[in-house]
Amino acid sequence: MEQMSPLALGFVGSLLAGAMTAVGASPVLLGQIPSRATRDLALGFAAGVMLAASFFSLIIPALDAAESRFENGAAPAAIVCVAILLGIGAVAWMNERLPHEHFSSGREGPEAASLRRVWLFIFAITIHNVPEGLAVGVGFGADGLSGGLPLALGIGLQNAPEGLAVAVSLLGEGYDKGRAWTIAALTGLVEPIGGALGAGVVSLSQPLLPWGLAFAAGAMIYVISHEIIPETHRRGHQKKATFGLSIGLVLMLFLDVWLG
Numbered sequence: 001m002e003q004m005s006p007l008a009l010g011f012v013g014s015l016l017a018g019a020m021t022a023v024g025a026s027p028v029l030l031g032q033i034p035s036r037a038t039r040d041l042a043l044g045f046a047a048g049v050m051l052a053a054s055f056f057s058l059i060i061p062a063l064d065a066a067e068s069r070f071e072n073g074a075a076p077a078a079i080v081c082v083a084i085l086l087g088i089g090a091v092a093w094m095n096e097r098l099p100h101e102h103f104s105s106g107r108e109g110p111e112a113a114s115l116r117r118v119w120l121f122i123f124a125i126t127i128h129n130v131p132e133g134l135a136v137g138v139g140f141g142a143d144g145l146s147g148g149l150p151l152a153l154g155i156g157l158q159n160a161p162e163g164l165a166v167a168v169s170l171l172g173e174g175y176d177k178g179r180a181w182t183i184a185a186l187t188g189l190v191e192p193i194g195g196a197l198g199a200g201v202v203s204l205s206q207p208l209l210p211w212g213l214a215f216a217a218g219a220m221i222y223v224i225s226h227e228i229i230p231e232t233h234r235r236g237h238q239k240k241a242t243f244g245l246s247i248g249l250v251l252m253l254f255l256d257v258w259l260g
Ligand SMILES: [Zn+2]
Pocket: 046, 050, 128, 132, 158, 159, 162
């Protein structure tokens, strides 16, 4: 793997991480669905991994990259702050703008509202997989194997409960096992698109590196706050969700410091 180009590493690494979404959804195919409490714990874990990855694998490297260009002073921090806000703003804008109403056509009333909520959740999971892929790609593009590996591992780990959450919510709306699993798997397959893009951009352009890293962090932070944490707190399992978040956070911190 050492001889692969950063672009190829970014693509393969993010593809493998994205494939974990399908692996995580597979209990649905076997008819073995973990309890809601277990799923909230696992999704809380995903939020913790994403939170730690945002800071330790993206924001801190973004600050380092900006400092190596601009010395200390206000410029590096300002660049990273602006890029984080741009990342948050971009996903918020996409969430508002992209049409998803048509998924609920043909149904009326509260049933349609629940189907719409499920599709909004799936939409958000899919969208945030682009910056996750971007993060993995940027990691490989900036620092080769050692930069990308902890991110690919951590992002892969947190994709599993996300895939399960998507597949289970579709089952709840009456989709059959095969379709629920396939849609969940597809949400993960957008990850290599971000991966190739991220690795390509940062290996071509060093000045873009802090911007790319911090933008990807902002996009992830939006989804953690807007979708994942609220989803884990909707059914009264806040304690388990927070426990999962804590474990995910320290595990990702450990992986990043140990492998990064
Ligand atoms: Zn995620």
